[in-house]
Amino acid sequence: MKRLGVKDGDHVKVTTRFGSVVLIAKSLKRIGSSGIAFIPYGLWANQVMGSETDGTGMPLLKGVPAEVEPTKERVSTIEDLVKSVMHR
Known part of the structure; x- marks a missing residue:
């Protein structure tokens, strides 16, 4: 988080090839490795x-490459998420 200039409670935008979402950053010492992020299911x-x-019947849930950046955008609400799914 230090490398990104982000502190606990700051908003971050997480973007992958599948989409993006704005979340609140929280440091977790148990992850313990730079460059790793976790979002609960x-x-x-x-x-x-x-x-x-990829033929396994199970989507890729771990090891998804992502870009994380600080943002001033508001955190995505449930309403935002439902609207984004409805417009796909």
């Missing part, structure tokens, strides 16, 4: 994960 994570299974 749910609507927000679904915005940046694809449905491709």
Whole structure:
């Protein structure tokens, strides 16, 4: 987070080839490795994960390359997420 100039509570935009979402940054010491981020499963994570299974029947849920950047945008609400899905 230090490398990005982000502190706990700051807003960050996470973007993958599947989409993007604005979240609140929170440092977790147990992750312990620079360059690793974690988003709990749910609507927000679904915005940046694809449905491709590569023949396994299970979508890629870990190891998804992403860009993370500080932002002044507001955190994505459930309403925002539902609208984005409806317009796909």
